[in-house]
Amino acid sequence: MKANIDKKIDFSKTLKELYSATRKINEVSPGRGVFLSVLAKGAPGGPEFQSAIQKLYTLAYTLKFGVAKPKGLDFKVCSLECLYHIQDPCATPKEEWTWELLIRIPEGLSQGDLEQARKAVLERRELDTSPVKRIQFEEGRCLQTLHIGPFDQVGVTYNALLDHAAQHGLAPSGAAHEIYMNDPGRVPPEKLKTIVRVPVAVKG
Numbered sequence: 001m002k003a004n005i006d007k008k009i010d011f012s013k014t015l016k017e018l019y020s021a022t023r024k025i026n027e028v029s030p031g032r033g034v035f036l037s038v039l040a041k042g043a044p045g046g047p048e049f050q051s052a053i054q055k056l057y058t059l060a061y062t063l064k065f066g067v068a069k070p071k072g073l074d075f076k077v078c079s080l081e082c083l084y085h086i087q088d089p090c091a092t093p094k095e096e097w098t099w100e101l102l103i104r105i106p107e108g109l110s111q112g113d114l115e116q117a118r119k120a121v122l123e124r125r126e127l128d129t130s131p132v133k134r135i136q137f138e139e140g141r142c143l144q145t146l147h148i149g150p151f152d153q154v155g156v157t158y159n160a161l162l163d164h165a166a167q168h169g170l171a172p173s174g175a176a177h178e179i180y181m182n183d184p185g186r187v188p189p190e191k192l193k194t195i196v197r198v199p200v201a202v203k204g
Contacts, residue, residue, distance in 0.1 A: 009075035009106050019079060019179065021146040021195045025164045028197070030139040034109070035081075035102040036060060037135045043094040044082075044151070052101045053080065055129045060103050062117040068109060078104040083175040089155075100175070102137070109134075139174065144197040150189040154178070154196060161198045174199030 012019040018030055036056050042048035060077045068074060081102040086092055114134045121127050143165055147157040158176065165171060179195035 007074075009073075011078045011104050012076070019195070021144055023146050023148070025143055025145045025161060028142050028144050030142065030197075032136055032138040033104050034107045035104050035135050035137055036114075037100055037102050037133045037137075038131050039098070039100045039133075040131065041096065041098045044097065044099065046095075049099070049101070052131065055127065055132050056080070056101055056103050058121055058125065058127060059114070059117050059129050059132050060105065062121050063105065063109055063113060066120055067113045067117050068106070073106060073108050075106050079179050079181055081177065081179045083177050085175050089176075105134075139177070139197070139199055141201065142177070142197045142199045143170070144195060147194045147196050148190075149192060151184070151192065151194065154194060157194075157196045158198070161196065165198065165200050169203050170200040171203045172198050173201040 017028055036059055038052040038056060040048050040052055057077070057080075064075060064077060081104070083100040083102065085098040085100065089097070111134050114132075118129050118132070121129050143161050145157060145161060147154050162172065177197040177199070179197070181193040181195065182191075184192060
């Protein structure tokens, strides 16, 4: 017998300020959240990147339908996010970029729930999702804006964020953060929407 589900969790609505943006630069302060995470190295969009996306989404949907719903918890699978752990992207070959792909999940999904979903994915699809971890992450004070266009032109948007930060006595203080609002397989490059976020702190 299925459990009663009172309400579907939709982070794009409950955390609207974090999952919507305009081209105007705004300040946001993301609090603690729970995410599925894959930390790896390689060119964005390359084989390692695509493999990580597959594992994240497979686990997220297995958690949703195979674990969460039977226990009375439903959620909309959130947008794909990425943290770029790079000191100088211009000086670092893309094949050496370290990145962390994320999908936010409800706090009510435990490590045990993740292991249950992981086992189901291995048995049914023979897909090893051991690189996917359940993490808690808090970003703090950030500047955020919307980039519209190809991924390889996002540097212009980062420069605008950094210029804005400098004008307000701020400096970057953490990993560059991107949230992908649509599917590049279905949307032409010039119409892709990416939320770009940079953690900042007052210059010392």
